[in-house]
Amino acid sequence: MGIVNVTPDSFSDGGRFFSPTLAIDHALRLEDAGADILDIGGESTRPYSMPVDTDDELQRIVPVIERLMERVSIAISIDTSKSTVARAAIELGVEIVNDVTGLTGDPAMPELVQESEVGVCAMHMQGTPQTMQDNPSYGDVVEDIFQYLQQRDQALLVAGISPTRICLDPGIGFGKTHEHNISLLQSAERFLDLGRPILIGHSRKGFVGKLIGDKQRNRDAGTLGISLAMASKGIQVIRVHEVAATVDAIACFRASIG
Numbered sequence: 001m002g003i004v005n006v007t008p009d010s011f012s013d014g015g016r017f018f019s020p021t022l023a024i025d026h027a028l029r030l031e032d033a034g035a036d037i038l039d040i041g042g043e044s045t046r047p048y049s050m051p052v053d054t055d056d057e058l059q060r061i062v063p064v065i066e067r068l069m070e071r072v073s074i075a076i077s078i079d080t081s082k083s084t085v086a087r088a089a090i091e092l093g094v095e096i097v098n099d100v101t102g103l104t105g106d107p108a109m110p111e112l113v114q115e116s117e118v119g120v121c122a123m124h125m126q127g128t129p130q131t132m133q134d135n136p137s138y139g140d141v142v143e144d145i146f147q148y149l150q151q152r153d154q155a156l157l158v159a160g161i162s163p164t165r166i167c168l169d170p171g172i173g174f175g176k177t178h179e180h181n182i183s184l185l186q187s188a189e190r191f192l193d194l195g196r197p198i199l200i201g202h203s204r205k206g207f208v209g210k211l212i213g214d215k216q217r218n219r220d221a222g223t224l225g226i227s228l229a230m231a232s233k234g235i236q237v238i239r240v241h242e243v244a245a246t247v248d249a250i251a252c253f254r255a256s257i258g
Contacts, residue, residue, distance in 0.1 A: 123171045
């Protein structure tokens with residue numbers, strides 16, 4: 001899953017692809033590099049980011065999706081927690097809703113997903129982007145999040161969403177300490193027991209900088225190392241900024257281990 005941030009303030013590439021033309025060119029490069037899904041978002045969810053008005057979010061993503069639908073052959077995902085934004089994207093042809101609130105942030109979202117029959121990714125987040133890094137705590141981070149995702153999965157099934165259209169995400173970096181993130185990655189295969197495709201979104205996040213010992217250094221190599229670990233554990237969806245290196249590395253990794 002290649003990341004297309006149509007925002008001025010995302011933590012890693014905010015502003016680089018804020019104009020529709022730049023975002024579209026970037027998305028096309030990601031497809032050429034081997035992405036299977038393009039994840040387009042118009043609202044940053046980095047720690048302490050502020051919410052974006054629905055109209056602003058629509059103005060950011062609609063022109064990009066409109067033009068991409070004419071030019072790409074892979075699936076497009078909309079990264080939003082607003083049903084109004086998701087509906088507009090779906091009407092343009094988007095096939096997946098990627099919701100960081102696990103479809104709890106907008107009460108209309110489950111019904112929209114059910115009626116439109118799109119795929120959905122439900123993520124775990126403790127708190128909100130404005131509060132999630134204020135002393136996050138768990139009893140057992142892996143089992144607590146496993147149980148949360150299991151409950152969200154059941155809620156989506158009750159809402160009438162087909163199990164074949166559900167993906168789950170433990171939410172690396174969303175209301176987790178450095179140690180929590182590492183524990184989740186080390187036990188990522190545990191989430192496969194949920195019986196749904198699992199998405200891991202670790203790309204360029206702050207804990208990568210801490211792992212490599214320099215928060216100012218480029219985090220793509222560190223991200224790639226984690227991506228290979230996730231591929232080796234059987235994680236189905238790896239959400240990254242740098243698609244080309246990830247695709248090449250996974251191909252060579254798989255060939256090398258037989």
